[in-house]
Amino acid sequence: MLIRRAAALSSTAFHNHLRRFATAALLQDLDAPLQFTYLEGLPRPDPKYDETIHAIPRAISGKNIAAKERKAGRVPSIVFEAEDGQHGGNKRLISVQTNQIKKLVNHMGRSFFLSRVFDLEVRPEFESKEIVEKVRVLPRKLHLHAGTDAVLNVTFIRAPSSAWLKVDVPLVFRGDDVSPGLKKGSSLNIIKRTVKYLCPADIVPPFIDVDLSELDVGEKIVAGNLNVHPALKLLRSKDEAVVKIMGARVSDQRKSK
Known part of the structure; x- marks a missing residue:
C-alpha cells in the first residue's frame, strides 16, 4: 500500500528549506535561543485575525x-x-x-x-x-x-519567543475533487482533525494542508508524512493514519459491473 506525502512545496524546494534551517542552527551561538520564522509555502497566520x-x-x-x-x-x-x-x-x-x-x-x-x-x-x-x-x-x-x-x-x-508549546494543529484537507480514489466512488475516512506538535512559539502553524489529490483507493496519509516546519516535533506516532481512502463496498462493486 502506498503512503503519499501531503506536500504544498515541491520536493526540491522543501529539502532546500531543510538544509538552510539545519545550517542556520549549526552556526547559531549555542548559548543563544534559536530564532524561527515561517517558511515559504507553508501556512502562516492570517493577518486579518491579528487582534x-x-x-x-x-x-x-x-x-x-x-x-x-x-x-x-x-x-x-x-x-x-x-x-x-x-x-x-x-x-x-x-x-x-x-x-x-x-x-x-x-x-x-x-x-x-x-x-x-x-x-x-x-x-x-x-x-x-x-x-x-x-x-x-x-x-x-x-x-x-x-x-x-x-x-x-x-x-x-x-507564549514568549523562547517558549515551546504543545499545540493541536488543525488539518485542512484539499484536493478531494480530483482524488483518483474518490473519483472511483470510494469514501474518504478522516481519522484525525488535529495533530499534536511541540512548536516554537514564533512559528505555531494555523493549520496543516493535507493534499488528497493523488490519493487512490486503499491509500492513506500518516502523521509522519505531513508537510510542516522542520522545527516542529510530532507528539504522536509518525505511523498514525490521519486520513484514508476506503475501498468500495462489495455491493457497490457488483452494481458497477
Whole structure:
C-alpha cells in the first residue's frame, strides 16, 4: 500500500528549506535561543485575525464570581506560564470581553482559535489607556456551554519567543475533487482533525494542508508524512493514519459491473 506525502512545496524546494534551517542552527551561538520564522509555502497566520485580546485583572475565583463576570459580559480566564502549564507556577487571573472572544471563535472556528498566538493586554479597566501587562498568549482551553455555545471560560498559556508549546494543529484537507480514489466512488475516512506538535512559539502553524489529490483507493496519509516546519516535533506516532481512502463496498462493486 502506498503512503503519499501531503506536500504544498515541491520536493526540491522543501529539502532546500531543510538544509538552510539545519545550517542556520549549526552556526547559531549555542548559548543563544534559536530564532524561527515561517517558511515559504507553508501556512502562516492570517493577518486579518491579528487582534489584541483585551483583559482586566480578576482578584478572586469561584463559581459565584464567575457567574457575576459572565452576567457583566466578561469571560473569567487564567494566564499560565508556558513552562508550568496548568500544573501551578505563576498565573494571573483575568477577565476578557465575551463579545471579542465569541467573535474570534465564530470567525475562526474553535480548533483554529486554539492554534493561534495572540497579543494580550491587561488594563485596570477596559476603557483605561494604562497597560498593566502586555504578553503573547496561546489559548489552551476553551469551555463553551453545551446548549448555547456561550463562552464560559478561557485558559491561556504565555507564549514568549523562547517558549515551546504543545499545540493541536488543525488539518485542512484539499484536493478531494480530483482524488483518483474518490473519483472511483470510494469514501474518504478522516481519522484525525488535529495533530499534536511541540512548536516554537514564533512559528505555531494555523493549520496543516493535507493534499488528497493523488490519493487512490486503499491509500492513506500518516502523521509522519505531513508537510510542516522542520522545527516542529510530532507528539504522536509518525505511523498514525490521519486520513484514508476506503475501498468500495462489495455491493457497490457488483452494481458497477
